[in-house]
Amino acid sequence: MSPAHSAQRESPDAVDYTYAATKRLLLLASACALLLWHEKYAPWISGTGILLPIIPALVITAFFPKARQQILSGTAVLMLVYFLIRKEIGPDLLHQPTWASHAFDVLRALTWTAVVILGLYALFISIRVPQRQPSLIKRHGVLLLHFVICAMALTTPFWVATVLLPVMAWRLSYLIRSATLGDIAATKFSDHLFYLIPPFGSAFVPTPIGKNWTYLSRHDAQYHPRELARCQLAGLKLLALAAAWEIAGMALDVTFFGDTHNLMYILFGRSSLELPRLSAVLDHNITNAPVAVLSLYLELIYTALRIAAFGHIVVGSIRLFGFHIQRHVDKPLLSTSIIEFWSRWTFYYKEIINDFFFLPAFMALRSVDVRLRLFLAVYAAAFFGNIYFWILWNINKLLGMDWRAIVAQVECVAVYNFLLATGIYVSMVRQQRARKDASPPSPWAAARSIFGVATFYAVIHVWNIRDSSLGPIERLQWFIHLIW
């Protein structure tokens, strides 16, 4: 967890203000207004409708705080139904000419909802008490879960197995991990339902933001009124910050990339630098140094703004419900080391890789030489772990391709993650050495480090661009041509 998180960014005066009951209504109204804004403008969320059910859940929770778990569980089930119906009928759910003609689709979606919830219940009951867990689950529960999910995705024609389960894989992994540590023995099934709410990182994005009930309950501020006020204020600030990043992203889009569909295009007097996006720079083999270099850095900044806005909306919403959890994205562009950037870029994603790949590999390699042990664990996590995560997330798309297309897709992902793993390993070793130097770096040295880290990520991002048709070798050739 970053020091900034623990520093309690909210001023005591603001907390006192929020603590007053009448002001909390103001906070609630502001939060609802911001959620409506995000529903319209947030990256990846815009137009999906997934933030709307959070609004009534927030309002009801404000009046019946003791029923928070039940409200969240009910919202999760309703959203799962909505998500499944939307998947069966299509995104334009509210404008169907004849609902009657979709009766079968709705019935099928309801059946799937029941199957998913019953499946989760069966899993929960079978693992809840450590003493009653089957020994295979106790020893290799997470591995077994992923084997089952992959087997189902590869052999079952149902999209629930190829889309929903792979996305839920990491939530379920955390559930099993908590169960084997005995952390869920005293919990109810409904405690684990609410993180199925799609924007919280299930059925929509595979990263389980807020991890699981064990993690959330450790950060639960509901039973301490001042802490709750602080937590909700922090949530509101994140929603506002997300709106600021969305506006900054739109401005960047218009100023540099000339997005004519953007509202700001008119505000900016229809003028733009009309720079190409990095995918176009690659595809058209543009090696004009100023344009290409500017595109490299702008792509990183643009991606950071979008990811930060998305992460802040999700964490902000969770905080409004009283869980004071760590930010998902925390000023990554100010990182002074590669490993710090990785942790600040998408915290809960880094946690998956850390919890399910790095630490198990590191502990399993106890008898190996220390330096080699660290090297193997880093590559198991940042290389193999990242590739596996990506394949599982995209398994539905990959299943529809022939093997050549699959290899072409995986090649770039592999190169990107190889470079990332190498950078992280080097950064770890450098950090270990730097500890011997007790003095903090000078501002100039810190600025150089920030620039160096941003450059590293901007460059390796060349192999992370999905829209380009170039393979990894062509991208390398482009890069060599650029710096030569």
Add this chain to the structure above:
Amino acid sequence: MPTPDQDNQLRELVAHLQTIARPGVNLAAIPDGANLFEVGALDSLALVEIIMFLEQRHNIDFRRLAVDPKSLTSVREIMHLIARDAG
């Protein structure tokens, strides 16, 4: 009441954590129960060093234990693990 052995273990642990703490952090000034990662005294890499310290100095084998190494966030938690599982 801690035994002399436990006192020594505690001193040794704090001395080790001090070598891996962020520059400028004085661990003696932080309460035993405080989460060292949350207060910014340690970075994520420090966990690896804590695991290696416990394995080498106290012969703790995490492969055998049902322990989440990430629960080792405070001096008190680490001391509790040493008292319970040191070989």
